[in-house]
Amino acid sequence: MASATLLLPARARFAGALPAQVGKALGRADRAQGESGERAQLRRHFQLVPDHWPVAALTRQLDAGDAAGGRWLRADPAYLAPDMTGARLLAHGPALGLDASDVAALLPALKPLFGDAGLLLDAPEPSRWYLRLPSDSPLPDFAAPEDVVGDDLFGHLPHGETGRRWRALFTEAQVLLHQHPWNAQRAAQGKPAVNALWFWGQGVLPQSVRTVYRQVRSRDDLLRALSGQAGVPESIEEGVDALVDLRHLKSRAMFVDEALMPLLAELRGGKLAQVVLDFQDGTQFTLRTGQRWRLLRRALPQLDA
Known part of the structure; x- marks a missing residue:
């Protein structure tokens, strides 16, 4: 019998009393605590070799189909805002609402900078830009943008001797973008400027990706890229173990009424063997039909209890 696993935001988004x-049902469910964060949440469901x-x-690979044999780094368009102590990353990638015209205007101004450094910059998708790296060049640690948004940049820029080159490229790209007239047009249209590139996500395509779904x-x-590498078909199948991404849900009512209640009905009706709720703060609930006999367990008043 099939199971359904829901990827959910942190429980704090659904704060408040539960029906x-x-x-x-949650009070009688099996409960576990794992590592928090987007990366840890996805790694609970996909295993990469090498790790x-x-x-x-x-x-x-998702965007261009040519990742095999290369070493890649994201160089995503970003919007920085100055503050009293430095600058903060306020938006990146899809949040900037870029299209092909933005790429056509900005990319040619940046390609010579990276070409002089022996790097090829391109943008097969407007919100995701890439650098193909030499296979033997040492790299610093790069911070993922979700760990940086809203924070001061200073502690997140690459450090050390290997980071010096990348800090210089980061600064030079800022200067070029700040001076580019296209950003004045974006500002006139009420759009955020593209005034930086954020480097992150380095590595080579894994030999294999596995998942139970x-x-x-x-x-x-x-998530689409991971499932594609794992060989998960894009077509919707009935009666198979499914992983459903609901991290976009904004309210407790949406979670309860639109997601959980229908699945509880399918669980009671014998259409599902189990339902797993995986929250981004690391908390996981596993619900099964037989748990209804756990009569001595107290109901959970709210998710973060």
């Missing part, structure tokens, strides 16, 4: 039926997390190579439902590009 009695839901609170009872690394090369976001750039994975999404490059035979169906993955998501609009997230990294």
Whole structure:
């Protein structure tokens, strides 16, 4: 019998009292605590060989189909805003609303900078830009943008001797973009400027990606890239173990009424063997039909209890 696993945001987004039926089901469920964060959440469901997390190579394969044999780094368009102590990353990639005209205007100004450094910059998708790297060049640690957004940049720029070259490229790209007239047009249209490139996600395509699921439902590009590498078919199948990405849900009502209640009904009706709720803060609930006999367990008043 099939199971359904839901990828969910942190429980704090769904704060508040739970309906009695839901609170009872969660109170009787098996509960586990894993590592928090987007990367840790996805790694609970996908196993890569070798064990690394090369976001750039994975999404490059999704976008262009040519990642094999290369070493890749994302160089995503970003919007920085100055503050009293430095600058903060406020938006990147899809949040900037880029299209082909933005790429056509900005990319030619940046390509010579990276070409002089022996790097090829291109943008097969407007919100995701890439650098193909030499296979033997040492690299610093790069911070993922979700760990940087809203924070001061200073502690997140690459450090050390290997980081010096990348800090210089970061600064030179800022200067070129700040001076580019296209950003004045974007500002006049009420759009954020593209005033930086954020480097992150380095690595090579994994030899293999494994998952237990035979169906993955998501609009997230990294999740689509992982499922593609794992050989999960894009067509919707009935009666197979499914991973459903609901990290976009904004309210407790949406989670309870639109997602959980229908699945609880399928669980009670014998259409599902189990339902797993995997929250981005690391908390996981596993619900099964037989748990209804755990009569002595108290109902959960709210998700973060």
